[in-house]
Amino acid sequence: MSLPQRYDAPDIGLTGWSRWIWRQLTSMKTALILLLLLAAAAVPGSIYPQRSADPNGVAQFFDNNPELAPVLDFFQLFDVYGSIWFSAIYILLFTSLVGCVLPRTKVHYDALRQEPVKTPTTLSRMPAYQKSTTPKGLDPVQVGTQILRGRGYRVIKRGNSISAEKGYMRETGNLVFHLSLVGVLIAVGVGGGYSFSGQRVLAEGDTFVNNLAGFDSLSPGLFFNPETLTPLSVTLDKFEVDYDFTNKTNIGAPLDFRATVTRKTSSEDPGETSVIQVNAPLDEPGASLYLTGHGYAPEITVRDANGDISYSGATIFLPQDNNMTSIGIIKVPDNQPEQIGIVAFFYPTAAELSTGAYTSMFPGIVNPLISMNVYTGDLGLDSGQSLNVYALDTERLTQVAGRDAPTPGIVLELGQTKDLPNGLGTVTFDGIKRFASLDIAHNPGQFWVLLFSLLALAGVIVGLITPRRRVWVKSTASGFEVAALSKREDPRIEEVVRELTQEIKKGSK
Amino acid sequence: MNSVVLNESLSQASLLVIFASMLVFTAAFLVSGWHLSKAASKKVKEVKASSALERVGLSLAVIATLVLAAGVIMRGIAAARVPWSNLYEYSITGALILMMIFLISIRVPEVRILATFVVGFVLLVLGTAVSLFYVEVQSLMPALQSFWLVIHVLVALTATAFFSIAAALSTAYLLKTANWVEKAKTKGVANFKRVMGIFPKKETLEQLAYRFNIVGFILWSFTLIAGAIWAERAWHRYWGWDTKEVWTFIIWTIYAGYLHANATRGWTGKRAVWLGLVGFAAVVFNFTIVNMFFKGLHVYSGL
Numbered sequence: 040m041s042l043p044q045r046y047d048a049p050d051i052g053l054t055g056w057s058r059w060i061w062r063q064l065t066s067m068k069t070a071l072i073l074l075l076l077l078a079a080a081a082v083p084g085s086i087y088p089q090r091s092a093d094p095n096g097v098a099q100f101f102d103n104n105p106e107l108a109p110v111l112d113f114f115q116l117f118d119v120y121g122s123i124w125f126s127a128i129y130i131l132l133f134t135s136l137v138g139c140v141l142p143r144t145k146v147h148y149d150a151l152r153q154e155p156v157k158t159p160t161t162l163s164r165m166p167a168y169q170k171s172t173t174p175k176g177l178d179p180v181q182v183g184t185q186i187l188r189g190r191g192y193r194v195i196k197r198g199n200s201i202s203a204e205k206g207y208m209r210e211t212g213n214l215v216f217h218l219s220l221v222g223v224l225i226a227v228g229v230g231g232g233y234s235f236s237g238q239r240v241l242a243e244g245d246t247f248v249n250n251l252a253g254f255d256s257l258s259p260g261l262f263f264n265p266e267t268l269t270p271l272s273v274t275l276d277k278f279e280v281d282y283d284f285t286n287k288t289n290i291g292a293p294l295d296f297r298a299t300v301t302r303k304t305s306s307e308d309p310g311e312t313s314v315i316q317v318n319a320p321l322d323e324p325g326a327s328l329y330l331t332g333h334g335y336a337p338e339i340t341v342r343d344a345n346g347d348i349s350y351s352g353a354t355i356f357l358p359q360d361n362n363m364t365s366i367g368i369i370k371v372p373d374n375q376p377e378q379i380g381i382v383a384f385f386y387p388t389a390a391e392l393s394t395g396a397y398t399s400m401f402p403g404i405v406n407p408l409i410s411m412n413v414y415t416g417d418l419g420l421d422s423g424q425s426l427n428v429y430a431l432d433t434e435r436l437t438q439v440a441g442r443d444a445p446t447p448g449i450v451l452e453l454g455q456t457k458d459l460p461n462g463l464g465t466v467t468f469d470g471i472k473r474f475a476s477l478d479i480a481h482n483p484g485q486f487w488v489l490l491f492s493l494l495a496l497a498g499v500i501v502g503l504i505t506p507r508r509r510v511w512v513k514s515t516a517s518g519f520e521v522a523a524l525s526k527r528e529d530p531r532i533e534e535v536v537r538e539l540t541q542e543i544k545k546g547s548k
Numbered sequence: 549m550n551s552v553v554l555n556e557s558l559s560q561a562s563l564l565v566i567f568a569s570m571l572v573f574t575a576a577f578l579v580s581g582w583h584l585s586k587a588a589s590k591k592v593k594e595v596k597a598s599s600a601l602e603r604v605g606l607s608l609a610v611i612a613t614l615v616l617a618a619g620v621i622m623r624g625i626a627a628a629r630v631p632w633s634n635l636y637e638y639s640i641t642g643a644l645i646l647m648m649i650f651l652i653s654i655r656v657p658e659v660r661i662l663a664t665f666v667v668g669f670v671l672l673v674l675g676t677a678v679s680l681f682y683v684e685v686q687s688l689m690p691a692l693q694s695f696w697l698v699i700h701v702l703v704a705l706t707a708t709a710f711f712s713i714a715a716a717l718s719t720a721y722l723l724k725t726a727n728w729v730e731k732a733k734t735k736g737v738a739n740f741k742r743v744m745g746i747f748p749k750k751e752t753l754e755q756l757a758y759r760f761n762i763v764g765f766i767l768w769s770f771t772l773i774a775g776a777i778w779a780e781r782a783w784h785r786y787w788g789w790d791t792k793e794v795w796t797f798i799i800w801t802i803y804a805g806y807l808h809a810n811a812t813r814g815w816t817g818k819r820a821v822w823l824g825l826v827g828f829a830a831v832v833f834n835f836t837i838v839n840m841f842f843k844g845l846h847v848y849s850g851l
């Protein structure tokens with residue numbers, strides 16, 4: 040119908056062109072090339088650090104390669120999977136998919152309701168063929184019909200022959216697979232939009248409340264509405280780690296982490312105790328809590344020159360190595376007569392090196408020790424800016440105790456109190472708590488992603504392993520003929536013809 | 549309070565058993581290779597003798613596989629968990645699964661001729677494992693204590709086994725159909741051509757490769773889904789384009805392309821076979837280079 044147009048190229052017109060482009064886009068070859076392009080386009084994201092997965096890695100890359108990094112950044116190589124070029128490939132691919140699969144679905148739907156094709160006149164030309172004599176009193180067409188029906192073939196009788204077809208599930212599976220992929224894509228997109236994920240660090244005894252203020256950091260999806268956060272509070276009662284003490288090659292390896300929490304959904308709720316483990320999050324409606332990190336939170340009290348408590352409580356110390364040497368920052372703006380800042384090191388199992396420095400030899404608490412460098416000066420907390428609680432800008436401060444100061448660093452054993460230099464007060468190491476880092480996240484799309492993925496898997500299995508076969512039986516003057524044809528290569532097709540011939544002959548007995 | 553008991557002397561013994569299996573695999577490799585060279589002979593007597601050699605080669609492969617199985621099981625008992633949680637263990641368990649799948653597959657007679665390729669590859673894997681990847685038994689870090697991970701890795705290794713056999717078939721296909729082999733300008737190449745002559749015909753090689761790749765692809769799809777389920781349980785998101793996730797995706801996509809190629813006019817035959825081998829190259833790359841050198845959340849290669 041569009042033939043004349045095609046020959047008349049200059050007048051092909053806009054519709055002609057769009058039709059041509061659409062046909063190209065929805066061709067198998069295009070699909071194949073786009074798939075390979077997608078695979079290739081995914082590679083750089085595994086070579087360069089990605090902002091989504093590893094923002095610190097990106098910052099580091101910029102530091103180490105100040106010249107190259109901006110160029111890579113221009114080409115979105117730190118955001119590969121959200122980049123224009125990556126998106127273009129998969130959008131084209133899925134457009135192609137829809138354009139390819141919808142017409143096929145229609146064709147298949149019609150085929151399902153049509154009768155098997157006519158019996159070809161020359162059966163011997165088929166890829167699998169056998170002829171045989173007919174035993175007396177046997178109607179091969181009738182026996183053949185029975186046998187093939189019993190095997191799930193759709194059979195139609197036409198004069199002296201039958202035409203049978205089986206394996207419609209091959210195309211059904213294939214279509215289900217491709218359409219499910221569209222389902223996966225939509226569920227990923229929509230689900231991502233309504234999802235959120237955030238972090239919160241809790242020392243033992245602390246409580247997370249599921250509202251905007253409860254998060255240390257939060258990355259919401261595009262359509263996320265904080266009003267939809269469900270009422271929930273989770274208190275970390277206890278955090279336990281089991282370390283390996285017994286196996287020589289494995290000493291200090293963590294064997295298990297357990298965060299015992301009490302969850303409440305309202306103030307009247309008496310609360311319910313659960314345990315969160317790595318790989319075993321706490322699933323609540325609208326939010327799941329995942330255990331992603333842990334460390335020590337030593338309890339430290341600072342008393343100022345007047346003997347008033349100027350700082351007290353469990354402080355999060357960030358682990359630096361496998362043996363849990365940890366660094367904590369203590370900022371005491373209310374200390375009299377001067378503000379002080381402390382950079383403290385915590386060693387759960389301390390050992391002194393020959394240099395006089397300390398190190399930790401085991402991640403569990405055997406011989407806990409804190410060493411501190413003390414600074415005075417304006418901590419900058421009054422400026423109203425929110426400063427990183429895990430960092431102390433020591434540039435504008437004066438070190439009064441520590442390696443670069445006249446007084447050596449302060450070293451505290453558990454329970455000890457020591458004087459701060461220059462009559463600034465005292466500091467006490469009261470106790471040790473642990474902290475847990477929790478990810479709090481919810482993705483309403485993930486159920487659908489899983490559902491469509493499983494549907495796709497089922498579709499692809501059925502599509503790939505179902506053979507689609509056409510079989511014909513024809514009675515002739517001298518006996519009967521059996522032939523078969525398969526849509527794709529089919530290792531069993533000759534066997535099918537042989538078996539069927541045998542059985543038809545047996546049918547006479 | 550959790551505790552584990554690691555049995556170090558058993559783990560040492562396991563290593564010795566694996567060395568022993570490598571000796572038997574070497575014997576199987578030599579005998580199968582000998583079979584290939586004999587079978588290419590023009591003399592009828594020698595060709596006949598070669599089928600006996602084939603049987604000996606396969607029997608040695610069976611024995612070697614049993615020894616390897618003992619070594620792998622001992623390693624599991626020594627570590628008090630499944631023996632697939634670091635690169636060394638993936639390699640030995642993967643080699644075992646590959647041999648098991650291969651020995652089941654030789655019920656299809658055309659697959660038998662691959663013994664030299666497959667056993668050679670297994671030797672390469674085991675050799676790399678004991679020399680480069682070896683680590684003492686360690687407990688399972690909590691992040692890996694997951695049912696989904698156990699399944700995910702096991703299925704990935706099984707998928708890899710199917711991909712490997714398909715790759716052996718594809719390699720045979722390419723060697724058989726290569727221009728320089730078909731022309732056979734020198735005597736050496738002519739001999740080689742005769743060796744390739746006893747391999748199944750190229751259509752059979754291509755179809756068998758397709759079928760092994762199909763099974764591999766289905767298992768790999770499952771690997772992808774199981775990995776996502778585990779990632780959701782462990783890291784709060786089912787997909788985050790972490791390095792290993794990226795490579796699982798790349799491999800899946802290449803093999804999807806391969807399946808398409810087999811249904812696209814102009815792409816069947818050599819091109820599709822090459823594409824299958826590109827997919828397998830990605831599998832090997834993911835297993836070695838990505839595990840050892842790429843940064844990501846999956847930092848459990850144990851090296």
Ligand code: HEM
Nearest residue numbers: 065066067070132135136139212213499502503804807811
């Ligand atoms: C996200 C993109 C796609 C993926 C991952 C994908 C994957 C696959 C897979 C795994 C198969 C084998 C399954 C089976 O035979 O049951 C397949 C088959 C097929 N695909 Fe796709 N596909 C994609 C897009 C497309 C597009 C865009 C088209 C159309 C242009 C297409 C057309 C086909 C056809 C016709 C088959 C059947 C081949 C046969 O007869 O065996 N696919 N695809």
